[in-house]
Amino acid sequence: MPFLPLTDGPSGAGRTAEAQALADVLPLWEQLAAxxxxxxxFCCAPAWQLTFRDTVTPGKKLFFHTEPGGLAVFTEVLAEGQRVFLAPPENGWLFGCPLLGPAAGDALAASLAAFDAAYPHAVPHLIISGIRPRGPLAAMLLHRFGEAYAFFRHGSSVQCAASLAGGLDGYLSRRSANHRAKLKKAARKxxxxxxxxxxxxPATPGEAEALYARMQAVEARSWKGLAQCGMGEAPAREFYALLVQRLAQEGKLRAIMAQRDGRxxxxxxxxxCGGGICGATYRGQQFSYAAEEQKLSLGNLLQLETLKWLCEEGAFxxxxxxxxxxxMEYKRHWTEENHEIQTWLMVKKP
Structure with missing residues (x-):
């Protein structure tokens, strides 16, 4: 597919064609992310990336190019004088990668040529996140583009994960005896x-909206809600509202509510993310519980209930x-894999 800028301009035949072109890319985007x-x-996939764009940076141009087995997708986050900054659609947390697949280099090369045409009087600065520093993408970028472009490390983080091999019993066998004992005690209590x-x-937009309202009601009574630092605050409130809608529509939402005395x-x-013969990866988003129920260990039990569900479905x-x-230290009890990711700034050399 040729390089295509998608804008939020007036409706019409051109706008419809652009939107359809993006819709046609979504299956490949999801497959390459998975x-x-x-x-x-999950954070490389369109649900996460486009939800951020639609709620946090609406109206920004979206550029994408596909090759057989490759995708490049960027959004314009700043155009100022002789500099244009192009970043992944989700450019707040920078968890996902805008270059996917074995042909990502070809997709990026085509995009760079198109950027030169789109910004004839400016030098695009590309922000590329989700790079595994010792992975094939990092090596390809330096080898293929290092002569003409300079790369600067812009940030880094560590993502954690756990294998679900062996189902719930297998997962629990890889946790400490102390952690398992605490879970059993909390479940009995x-x-x-x-x-x-x-x-x-939720099977309809209305049902997804109602579920999200229930979550927000709990969030308001949690320590995060009381401190006004949780998903009840903008822009997180709008971001997660749309994410819940998207995931519900795609059949990929996994949500659990805890009740006591009918409340x-x-x-x-x-x-x-993914599924079918390759299996699915689950990415946790948010959990919360009423502050007055703190002694019930609901955070741990909600995680455990989610794990039961995922193992029944065969997630890996x-x-x-x-x-x-x-x-974030509590996550170490639940996971055993750490994956460093870096964000690089890519700038054409003089």
Whole structure:
């Protein structure tokens, strides 16, 4: 597919054709995100990337180019004087990669030529995230483009994950004895207190909206909601609202609510990437619980209930996102894989 800039301009035949071209790319985009050894497959996929663009940076140009087995996708985040910054559509957390597949180099080369034509009086600065520093993409970028372009490290993080090989029993066998004992004790305590867990399957936009409203009601009573630092605040509120809608529509939402005495007291949700013969990766998004129920260990139990569900479905990996920082240390009890990712700035040499 030729290089195509997609804009949020007036409707019409051209706009319809552009939107259809993007829709045609989505299956390849999803497939490459799921099957090319990404550190965070879900965050490379269109649901995550386009949700950020639609809610956090609406109206920005989107550029994409496909080759057989390759994709490059960027959005314009800043055009100022002689500099234009082009970044992945999700350019806040920078978890995903805008270059996917064995032919990503060909897709990038075509995109660079198109950028030169689109910005004849400016030098595009490309932000490329989700790079595994010792992976094939990093090697390809330096080998193929290092003569004409300079690369600067722009940031890094560590993503954590766990294998679901062997189902729930296999997963638990790879946790510490202390962690397993705590989970059993918490489960008995919650059951005695009358806590129940329900798997949610919203099938319509209205049902997804109602489920998200229930989550937000719990969030408002959580420590994050009380401190006004959770997903009840903009732009996270709008971002996750649309993400829940997208995942529900695609059948990839996995959400669980915790109740006690007929009242919601906790939730957890995330999404799947991939599936079929290759299996699916699950990426956790948010979980929360009412502050007054803190003694029930709902965070741990919601994670456990999610793992039960995923293992029943045959998912093969449980991704929990970044593990950097003291607030993320709890994830180490649940995971055993760490994947470093870097963000590079790519600039044409004088």
């Amino acid at each position: 099957t090319t050894g990404q550190a965070d497959p 919650a059951e005695a207190a009358g806590v129940s867990f329900t798997r949610e399957h 919601d007291i906790g939730f957890i949700f995330g999404g799947l 990996r449980y991704d929990m996102g970044p593990v950097t920082g003291p607030r």
